[in-house]
Amino acid sequence: MxxxxxxxxxxxxxxxxxxxxxxxxxxxxxxxxxxxxxxxxxxxxxxxxxxxxxxxxxxxxxxxxxxxxxxxxxxxxxxxxxxxxxxxxxxxxxxxxxxxxxxxxxxxxxxxxxxxxxxxxxxxxxxxxxxxxxxxxxxxxxxxxxxxxxxxxxxxxxxxxxxxxxxxTYQTYSEFNLKTEHFSTIAAKAYYNLGKKAPFWKILFNPTWAFFKAYFLRLGFLDGLNGFVISVQTANITFLKYTKLRELIKGNA
Structure with a gap:
């Protein structure tokens, strides 16, 4: 055993x-x-x-x-x-x-x-x-x-x-917002250290795709309001990650 x-x-x-x-x-x-x-x-x-x-x-x-x-x-x-x-x-x-x-x-x-x-x-x-x-x-x-x-x-x-x-996971919307901000900062720094880029098309397309996949393809609408909130924040953390990465790249150029 x-x-x-x-x-x-x-x-x-x-x-x-x-x-x-x-x-x-x-x-x-x-x-x-x-x-x-x-x-x-x-x-x-x-x-x-x-x-x-x-x-x-x-x-x-x-x-x-x-x-x-x-x-x-x-x-x-x-x-x-x-x-x-x-x-x-x-x-x-x-x-x-x-x-x-x-x-x-x-x-x-x-x-x-x-x-x-x-x-x-x-x-x-x-x-x-x-x-x-x-x-x-x-x-x-x-x-x-x-x-x-x-x-x-x-x-x-x-x-x-x-x-x-x-x-x-998060037990209030406020907690979810704070963690989204926190985790997107960590991810942006990790991406920057790996040499990843943040072109405008990624800032536009990746969050849009993240929402579409979570809410429609993965049936997030069946989870009601919380499904919508989750799908929006899934897009938001992607948006924040790439905009913060872009900021890091410009600030260290």
Whole structure:
């Protein structure tokens, strides 16, 4: 029987971390929390559980999550964010892997809760994520803040688990607006460091396409008002990312 490490990175997740930990305690053999010096009650909540709590200055989303992997005792990983939890069905699916691990990694759908509503469309579901994996065969990659697990060899095989990763995203429109502004700044800086460009056609076309895909092709209109809000903000973060990138390019010309 293999042993599993649950790995989480946190910063001010007092609102959600208890649900996250409760969903892991009967599934994994250890829980590792790497915290970026939270100023809320995240640490005290974690202290009520049997977790390895490590404080580490934030290195960037990709870098912090790769650091967290190195702190785990076991090679088989269940990775969650502090605002995520395993559904009961997914818990059972992962427990069954302990005696039946056949692949290098496993995908599960992520089910997002936005302003109290579980979003079924709007390009947010099924939002498949590779979160159960062998760390010897995978690492976190991507352009901050959009991280993802990537297998080191494209020939590695993956499986699909029943159940959902439950994700409590933004619970107010104001929070969504602030995060859109924050994440677009991070993305613009990452794009600038990669030498990407921001021509006018991208500023015009990419946000338009982002809205059209989320609202019409991915049936966002079926999620009602929140589907429209999500689709608009999907376009907005794309618009802000490229306009901020253009500003960075001109400011450093």
């Amino acid at each position: 293999i042993k599993l490490s649950g790995v989480i990175i946190t910063y001010n997740e007092a609102r959600n971390i208890e649900k996250c930990l409760e969903s892991l305690v009967n599934v994994v053999d250890e829980i590792v929390v790497v915290d970026s010096f939270s100023t809320d009650n995240t640490k005290s909540i974690c202290s009520r559980f049997n977790v390895k709590f490590i404080e580490q200055k934030f290195l960037g989303y990709v870098e912090q999550k790769n650091f967290a992997l190195t702190q785990a005792s076991y090679d088989y990983i269940v990775s969650l964010d502090g605002d995520e939890a395993l559904s009961e069905v997914l818990q059972e699916s992962i427990i069954s892997l302990k005696n039946n691990w056949n692949f290098s990694g496993y995908y599960a759908n992520r089910f997002n809760n936005f302003c109290g509503q579980w979003i079924k469309y709007s390009d947010w579901y099924p939002n498949k994520k590779l979160r159960v994996f062998d760390r010897r065969k995978a690492e976190w990659k991507g352009i901050n803040p959009h991280d993802h697990i990537e297998l080191n060899n494209t020939k590695e095989k993956t499986g699909y688990l029943k159940g959902d990763i439950l994700h409590w």
